[in-house]
Amino acid sequence: MPKQRALIIGVTGQDGSYLAELLLSKGYEVHGLKRRSSSFNTARIDHLYQDPHDEDIRFILHYGDLTDATNLCRVIQKVKPHEIYNLGAQSHVQVSFETPEYTANADALGTLRLLEAIRILGLEKECRFYQASTSELFGKTAPTAQNEMTPFVPQSPYATAKLFSYWTTVNYRDAYGMHASNGILFNHESPVRGETFVTRKITRGVAAIERGLQKRLMLGNLDAKRDWGHARDYVEGMWRIVQQDIPDDYVLATGETHTVREFVEKAFSVVDCPIEWAGNGVEEIGIDTRNGNTIIEIDPRYFRPNEVDFLLGDASKAREKLGWSHSCSFDDLVTEMVSSDMRTIALEAGRNDFNGM
Ligand code: NDP
Numbered sequence: 001m002p003k004q005r006a007l008i009i010g011v012t013g014q015d016g017s018y019l020a021e022l023l024l025s026k027g028y029e030v031h032g033l034k035r036r037s038s039s040f041n042t043a044r045i046d047h048l049y050q051d052p053h054d055e056d057i058r059f060i061l062h063y064g065d066l067t068d069a070t071n072l073c074r075v076i077q078k079v080k081p082h083e084i085y086n087l088g089a090q091s092h093v094q095v096s097f098e099t100p101e102y103t104a105n106a107d108a109l110g111t112l113r114l115l116e117a118i119r120i121l122g123l124e125k126e127c128r129f130y131q132a133s134t135s136e137l138f139g140k141t142a143p144t145a146q147n148e149m150t151p152f153v154p155q156s157p158y159a160t161a162k163l164f165s166y167w168t169t170v171n172y173r174d175a176y177g178m179h180a181s182n183g184i185l186f187n188h189e190s191p192v193r194g195e196t197f198v199t200r201k202i203t204r205g206v207a208a209i210e211r212g213l214q215k216r217l218m219l220g221n222l223d224a225k226r227d228w229g230h231a232r233d234y235v236e237g238m239w240r241i242v243q244q245d246i247p248d249d250y251v252l253a254t255g256e257t258h259t260v261r262e263f264v265e266k267a268f269s270v271v272d273c274p275i276e277w278a279g280n281g282v283e284e285i286g287i288d289t290r291n292g293n294t295i296i297e298i299d300p301r302y303f304r305p306n307e308v309d310f311l312l313g314d315a316s317k318a319r320e321k322l323g324w325s326h327s328c329s330f331d332d333l334v335t336e337m338v339s340s341d342m343r344t345i346a347l348e349a350g351r352n353d354f355n356g357m
């Protein structure tokens with residue numbers, strides 16, 4: 001059997017790194033698109049690096065960018081992938097309010113460029129396409145579980161850009177018979193989650209405060225609700241979506257929702273630090289009940305011009321058609337992330353004697 005070739009756009013990101021690991025473990029030849037950066041941006045995939053001079057290498061990186069159509073065409077022409085996973089994006093919702101045009105260029109037009117490149121190269125029948133769609137599409141819908149039939153009411157430049165990509169993917173499937181699918185994924189996290197997303201910001205904050213390296217953690221809206229799963233489970237779902245005979249769109253979610261506040265409480269409980277809340281609104285604080293120190297404060301800068309208050313996914317379709325469900329619980333996810341950040345911070349501090357977690 002000739003090797004399956006996959007091209008991952010966004011291979012240096014959280015999901016890209018987990019997906020690359022998964023596909024390599026399944027025997028794929030994995031190609032990844034990485035951006036030119038003035039500093040190293042491959043920390044999440046360095047463990048997968050193979051010397052290009054070795055024989056039979058199965059993990060190959062190409063320079064590229066979603067804003068550069070000719071480059072995308074060239075890379076796809078060279079790789080001739082059987083599967084393309086478009087995980088590349090300016091993926092931070094709050095940042096998208098500050099960089100709306102760039103976000104639309106990369107997150108909306110980038111998808112169009114990829115789909116057009118597949119068509120221009122005549123690969124519509126040979127190359128399957130996965131689009132990283134998002135629960136942010138649901139935006140301000142009624143606070144009940146959201147599935148593939150729930151209307152989209154996007155609330156940010158990020159979400160409107162992703163809406164364009166969602167429908168472009170559907171349209172290319174319908175118009176040109178392409179095997180193109182959307183995974184509508186709810187929030188998924190891991191120890192390699194970007195440091196400015198709220199979960200990782202909290203788990204790093206817990207570790208730094210416990211180590212005495214930071215006094216307090218500044219957060220925004222504590223009452224937003226999210227359906228948080230583990231990235232490892234979700235990349236398995238992406239792969240299953242692409243393996244279906246008939247392309248389609250699927251929600252992947254845990255079916256549980258928690259507030260940011262609950263995430264904070266759980267994260268601090270991992271290091272045996274019970275939190276007590278006092279005050280209201282932007283005056284609210286979180287107190288370390290062991291010593292009375294204020295360790296959480298609210299910074300209005302972290303509030304968004306538009307907030308998505310409630311996300312809770314119904315992944316019944318994925319369960320029935322893909323046999324997919326999440327395996328990592330909320331508690332296990334938080335514990336894994338805090339433990340990892342405790343280890344990292346101990347290493348960073350040069351404390352090689354750390355063996356507590
Ligand atoms: P990350 O932000 O961790 O990774 C994004 C990746 O896209 C990085 O490799 C980044 O490169 C790359 N990228 C950014 N801009 C460009 C560009 N202009 N051209 C090429 N590549 C670019 O995101 P995640 O791994 O968390 O998410 C993967 C995808 O899934 C994203 O599209 C995201 O929007 C979507 N998504 C994520 C969810 C989640 O909860 N994690 C939920 C639903 C959807 P670099 O490393 O150089 O910055």
Ligand code: GDR
Pocket residue numbers: 091092093094133134135136185186187188196197198199201218219220221222224225226260302303304307308
């Ligand atoms: P989200 O993730 O916007 O859901 O998008 P994020 O972790 O940024 O925010 C989740 C919720 O936490 C609230 N919040 C804060 N957020 C951040 N980043 N920093 C803070 O200090 C803070 N305080 C409170 C936010 O207001 C929000 O309600 C993620 C991204 O991965 C997207 O790419 C993806 O599409 C969606 O998840 C599903």
